[in-house]
Amino acid sequence: LSEKIIREITFAKDENTIGWVVKNKKPLYIKDLEQDKRFSKKEGIDYKLKQLLMVPIIIEGEVKGVINLDNNTSFTTDTINLLKSFSEQVAVAINNARLYQKIQDSYFEIVKALAQAIEAKERVKVGRENQTLATITLQNYFRMYEKLAGMTGTALTEAEEFKEIYGLEVIVVPTNVEMIREDCPDVIYRTVLEKFAAAADEIEESYKEGCPVLVGTTSIESSERLSKLLKARKIPHQVLNAKHHEREAQIVAQAGHLGAVTVATNMAGRGTDILLGGNPEFLTREALRRENGEAAESLEQYSALLEKYREQCRAEREKVKALGGLKILGTERHESRRIDNQLRGRAGRQGDPGSSRFYLSLEDDLLRLFGSERIQGLMEKLGMEEGESIEHNLLTKAIANAQKKVEQLHFDIRKQLLAYDNVMNRQREAVYTERQQILRDEGIQEHVWEIIEGVIDDILERYFPEEGEADPARAVARLKAIFGSGLEARLEGVDNVRDMLAHRDELVAEIRDRFIGKVETLGKEEGRALLRFLVLHTLDSGWKDHLLAMDELRRGIGLRAIGQKDPLLEYQFESYNLFQSMMERVRESVAELAFRVRVVSERGGASDGSNRREGREFILPFGASQEQQPPSLKHGVEGVQQPVKKGPKTGRNDPCPCGSGKKFKHCCGKNA
Incomplete structure (x- = not known):
């Protein structure tokens, strides 16, 4: 293929050649252009091309294009067959692109009439088709404020976006107490089954020791899958996902209990402190609900219960600290490092001990898209068998780099969306300024x-x-x-x-x-x-x-x-x-x-x-x-x-x- 070029051939081409290909829907192979009467040469030009191959691109029985391939030596049988296969792939690609566009157009039409479809389904009067009355991106909405500020523990990874979109600097405030949490390297397995089995083994071992474990998953399906494994091993645990959102704060607050096992999606329970040994205030309110159904009958009753649970949680806290604190176990890397950092940040609160580790597999979405072939090759070279894992700080860095690529991709998408909305934003400002003037x-x-x-x-x-x-x-x-x-x-x-x-x-x-x-x-x-x-x-x-x-x-x-x-x-x-x-x-x-x-x-x-x-x-x-x-x-x-x-x-x-x-x-x- 290095000796071949795809271009307009330098011979004066007779229309009969293309007409023959279109009519017969077959490839045309000319072995010697100089001897073929359908082509002519211009005097004074040294032509090096010897052969011509023309292959039709056929879509639904019609010729939609012709591939012209010329050569200064000769085509082999393999080359001709390869080009035929290539033309078929081109036809499939074009057909798929047309089908995709058709589906997209149908999708937009369906979305437009979605409200009417719901009205028809519920047997109510079908109203007129919805029409957009106003539109704005979140970025331009936020930029309407004179002053912008915020505070979060995970803004550093998005510092570039804050600077470019909003003109805001990200400043890191030191922790009140030195953070002593141990962040262990990621553990990588071949398959998802091996990964979940290893995670369940780690949870079972920690449960027997009495060490509290908070397991983070990326989806409800993953949390329920791990929950089934834990039930099979008869390990008591709490599952926190969108199906139990009303008990979210209560479940997360007690995740620091001695021997507690909590399975949650990575986004669940943010904003709730996990106290080692348990949260005495939550325990007091729960006890009052069980006894009286509502609030305490007297302040003395509440104070007595609160003091009782404070002593209980204080004793448990010392035991949990001796076991190494809260253990964070992630079952998959999120596309954003910020979400993973939020999960890690549940442990090591206010100088408490703790640890974190992620269990991954080559079948995870992130690794499947970025770098799985390299890691797979490394595993094969090491002769690793089923059930064995690999862990190293270099692998953890490689995965972090993959996350950076995904974050950059998403940032580019948001930036492009903003670039288009900036055009609309100037028009929006003109219209709404005019409207405000009319009103006032x-x-x-x-x-x-x-x-x-x-x-x-x-x-x-x-x-x-x-x-x-x-x-x-x-x-x-x-x-x-x-x-x-x-x-x-x-x-x-x-x-x-x-x-x-x-x-x-x-x-x-x-x-x-x-x-x-x-x-x-x-x-x-x-x-x-x-x-x-x-x-x-x-x-x-x-x-x-x-x-x-x-x-x-x-x-x-x-x-x-x-x-x-x-x-x-x-x-x-x-x-x-x-x-x-x-x-x-x-x-x-x-x-x-x-x-x-x-x-x-x-x-x-x-x-x-x-x-x-x-x-x-x-x-x-x-x-x-x-x-x-x-x-x-x-x-x-x-x-x-x-x-x-x-x-x-x-x-x-x-x-x-x-x-x-x-x-x-x-x-x-x-x-x-």
């Missing part, structure tokens, strides 16, 4: 007018560009669709940018007068409440639609890497365009609603006393419930559901009277 702004009327004036300028710039041909007819149609008829005279005879700028102020002044008149007819308080409501409603609706579009963009943006493009840069570019389009739609909708909305009295008449204009009329509450409307407007919308139109009925296929240029059924009549 007393001058909401001026704020809405600024939006309207911006919409006017956008329309004029769009249809009267600096370079290119102006389109005054479409400008008039768009202005009419948003602000109503009667503006044609302001742009009459205007067909270039210079004339447009000369008439711009007059046009803006007329639209402003209309806007002020509209607000005045609604009343001061009602008008402000109405404007605030419609801006918030429009912004929220646009933001929800934008989140949905961003989800779709995020799902498919990774495919841009196939085209040698950076998906993150493409995501930034595409999301910016989506955001600008969304904000433009929101501004135009606000402007249109501000001119079209009207409050209707109980008898159905418009409160402003004006004749209804041609085109669309929007009536509160835009699909909102009575509770969502401004209090001052609730009385005026009852019993009104549809816009009221003036004049003869418009046909569904007739031009829409609003002037948009669309058919009535695709515009104002869409919801009629």
Whole structure:
């Protein structure tokens, strides 16, 4: 294979060769290119290629591609067979990739409709499909706080992430009392069965001596599996996992009793001190519950029991310390060193003696992914038999390095997620800043007018560009669709940018007068409440639609890497365009609603006393419930559901009277 290259061959290739491969779905092998009439040579070029091999990639009976392999010597039979097998593997890989994408698409569709499926299963009314209203990563949520700080005993392993994501330094505070716990090297076995058998032997030996043991597992299945082994050996023990969460603190607090054996998942019981000899306060409360069912009948009874158990625990504590303290036994390494350190940290509290050791096997997930072949080879060289183990500080370091690789992988995933969310975060800040301003702004009327004036300028710039041909007819149609008829005279005879700028102020002044008149007819308080409501409603609706579009963009943006493009840069570019389009739609909708909305009295008449204009009329509450409307407007919308139109009925296929240029059924009549 070192003598072969995969590239476009330098001969002028006749299409009949590829056509023959596609048609017959068979490999094409040309032994001598110089003698083959389907190929030609250019004068002055010394061609070294002698043979050509073309193998089709067949997927579901169709040729999806052709592998071209040229050679300056000759192909052997083994090489040809190898390439045929390779083409089959390529076909399988492509097919699997397509199947995976299909499954992923189906999964997302299922997740979207999950709430509806549950409603249907429980025989309740099926609601509308859920839609994302807001989204944020935990990292960006935490960074919203002005000050960040925290305290944990296992932050040192994540110091790099704290520094890079949050800009926080990790400072190690020395222990109050010198830690004397003995952390023994890991013990590695060939299989999981051998590992659990050895762990059970260690637990049984410690139980007979009276030394308390806390066993850490990575899953509920592992804890139950070990529990069965201990039951078979008649070793009394407590099992702590998600199935017994209500007794979590009580079980862990008594794990330091003389002869106690506690099997727990690595995450269980954090935050509860394990006192050697037992916890007298927990024992007192448990005794009171057994005797009285509730709290003590008197303070004297509680004090007497507490003193009794303190003496008992003090005596047991000395015995446990003499036996070496609490023994921590891990049955598998977690992907994160932080979780393993939390398990080790249960022993050696406040200068107490203790020890820790992990029992591992080559079948564990971590070792199976990182380094199991090297350790397996070492075991075979040493001639180790079934049931024998290997332990050394170098192996423990190798396993710690494997954990670092996994931690780095997860950190990279979180960092990439944050990089994408940072793009979204800037848009999120812009939208929520705008929303807060709308909620707090007393001058909401001026704020809405600024939006309207911006919409006017956008329309004029769009249809009267600096370079290119102006389109005054479409400008008039768009202005009419948003602000109503009667503006044609302001742009009459205007067909270039210079004339447009000369008439711009007059046009803006007329639209402003209309806007002020509209607000005045609604009343001061009602008008402000109405404007605030419609801006918030429009912004929220646009933001929800934008989140949905961003989800779709995020799902498919990774495919841009196939085209040698950076998906993150493409995501930034595409999301910016989506955001600008969304904000433009929101501004135009606000402007249109501000001119079209009207409050209707109980008898159905418009409160402003004006004749209804041609085109669309929007009536509160835009699909909102009575509770969502401004209090001052609730009385005026009852019993009104549809816009009221003036004049003869418009046909569904007739031009829409609003002037948009669309058919009535695709515009104002869409919801009629």
